[in-house]
Amino acid sequence: MKIAILGTGMVGKAHASRLTELGHQVVMGTQNVEAKKVEQTPDNSGQTFNDWHQQNPDVELITLMEAAQIGELIINALSGQVSVEALKKLEAQIGEKILIDIANPLDFSQGMPPTLTVCNTDSLGEQIQAALPKAKVVKTCNTTNADVQVKPQELAEGDHHIFMSGNDEEAKNKVTDLLQSYGWQNIIDLGDITTARGTEMFLPLWIRLFGKYGHSKFNIKVVK
Amino acid sequence: MKIAILGTGMVGKAHASRLTELGHQVVMGTQNVEAKKVEQTPDNSGQTFNDWHQQNPDVELITLMEAAQIGELIINALSGQVSVEALKKLEAQIGEKILIDIANPLDFSQGMPPTLTVCNTDSLGEQIQAALPKAKVVKTCNTTNADVQVKPQELAEGDHHIFMSGNDEEAKNKVTDLLQSYGWQNIIDLGDITTARGTEMFLPLWIRLFGKYGHSKFNIKVVK
Numbered sequence: 001m002k003i004a005i006l007g008t009g010m011v012g013k014a015h016a017s018r019l020t021e022l023g024h025q026v027v028m029g030t031q032n033v034e035a036k037k038v039e040q041t042p043d044n045s046g047q048t049f050n051d052w053h054q055q056n057p058d059v060e061l062i063t064l065m066e067a068a069q070i071g072e073l074i075i076n077a078l079s080g081q082v083s084v085e086a087l088k089k090l091e092a093q094i095g096e097k098i099l100i101d102i103a104n105p106l107d108f109s110q111g112m113p114p115t116l117t118v119c120n121t122d123s124l125g126e127q128i129q130a131a132l133p134k135a136k137v138v139k140t141c142n143t144t145n146a147d148v149q150v151k152p153q154e155l156a157e158g159d160h161h162i163f164m165s166g167n168d169e170e171a172k173n174k175v176t177d178l179l180q181s182y183g184w185q186n187i188i189d190l191g192d193i194t195t196a197r198g199t200e201m202f203l204p205l206w207i208r209l210f211g212k213y214g215h216s217k218f219n220i221k222v223v224k
Numbered sequence: 225m226k227i228a229i230l231g232t233g234m235v236g237k238a239h240a241s242r243l244t245e246l247g248h249q250v251v252m253g254t255q256n257v258e259a260k261k262v263e264q265t266p267d268n269s270g271q272t273f274n275d276w277h278q279q280n281p282d283v284e285l286i287t288l289m290e291a292a293q294i295g296e297l298i299i300n301a302l303s304g305q306v307s308v309e310a311l312k313k314l315e316a317q318i319g320e321k322i323l324i325d326i327a328n329p330l331d332f333s334q335g336m337p338p339t340l341t342v343c344n345t346d347s348l349g350e351q352i353q354a355a356l357p358k359a360k361v362v363k364t365c366n367t368t369n370a371d372v373q374v375k376p377q378e379l380a381e382g383d384h385h386i387f388m389s390g391n392d393e394e395a396k397n398k399v400t401d402l403l404q405s406y407g408w409q410n411i412i413d414l415g416d417i418t419t420a421r422g423t424e425m426f427l428p429l430w431i432r433l434f435g436k437y438g439h440s441k442f443n444i445k446v447v448k
Binding site: 115116119120121155156159160163188189190191195197198199201202203204205206207208209211212213217218219220221222223224 | 380
């Protein structure tokens with residue numbers, strides 16, 4: 001499948017590598033392609049984007065608009081703060097496609113720990129669905145770090161959970177297939193897109209656990 | 225130890241029964257003692273307060289002020305919406321005692337699912353600590369249902385987690401002892417009282433899981 005990943009951060013790169021490994025044709029969308037290619041800022045692992053791209057030459061780096069046009073399935077891995085505005089500009093290209101939203105509405109402007117720009121009576125997932133009413137928005141993966149998202153088996157042999165929220169059942173079935181191809185065995189469909197409030201509001205607890213452990217290779221398992 | 229439980233709902237009753245079973249002297253505080261004794265409203269299990277009290281005759285029902293005065297350790301099991309105002313009136317009686325806060329700031333006024341009356345940049349735990357600056361507030365148990373709180377071993381043999389937030393290390397050590405006497409093996413001290421934002425904001429996810437499963441006998445385990 002042709003998959004477009006919007007955003008070139010840790011989350012976007014993790015999904016791009018994994019999806020390529022799984023045999024998909026992956027394009028990655030960024031605001032300014034030439035600037036991204038020569039960007040010198042390293043990510044948390046110390047790599048520049050170009051370092052990563054040299055290791056992942058099959059991923060084509062194109063503009064956000066080209067990516068949204070080409071992709072049969074779209075993954076939003078942009079930062080939460082810019083997602084709604086950026087995606088709204090791609091409404092025509094995204095159309096009725098499945099739009100997997102991984103972003104969290106984190107606000108780091110007041111320092112650590114971040115707060116949420118939207119919560120409680122609304123969520124980023126809902127805002128994106130409202131901005132692109134024809135798109136089939138499925139919120140998922142936003143409750144774990146990027147590596148756990150794409151390789152769940154590397155943590156506790158996959159014995160932990162991932163959540164999913166969205167209004168379209170068929171879209172959620174397809175996203176389930178994709179998550180299973182990553183290795184997810186335990187996927188909880190919480191319901192419609194309003195349930196994204198639950199997973200986005202989990203972030204403040206995730207952030208405290210991250211602060212306590214000093215690493216993000218953890219997740220939660222729902223025990224019944 | 226003489227323990228005072230403020231509030232006579234499901235959470236208060238669960239802790240009162242369990243603490244009596246564990247050999248503590250338990251008093252329960254309510255706004256109007258005589259009214260509570262003849263209250264005909266059944267709880268979720270179909271019992272009136274009097275039904276429950278007949279099964280738990282060792283628990284003395286007294287006023288909130290008497291309970292806060294007598295208790296060496298205080299448990300706030302009042303509803304989240306009234307907690308700050310009610311506790312502020314008991315400031316002199318609570319003094320420098322340990323105040324375990326189990327309440328969640330749930331707002332059911334707009335129907336189900338509830339929203340939170342405070343979140344993101346503040347929490348109920350912090351508001352209570354600010355209202356009673358001398359009290360040693362420890363937020364805990366608010367991420368599970370009442371039965372799981374007091375008998376964790378009855379769910380997955382206790383293989384799941386409970387969280388704790390508070391500014392006073394000695395108070396958290398004492399609360400840890402109490403939680404261990406309930407059967408908790410996995411207690412995560414998240415840090416100071418501001419980390420209560422994390423556990424209170426977990427509620428919107430808990431509520432969606434409750435809605436999905438149709439029961440509340442579940443909890444989360446942090447997998448590392």
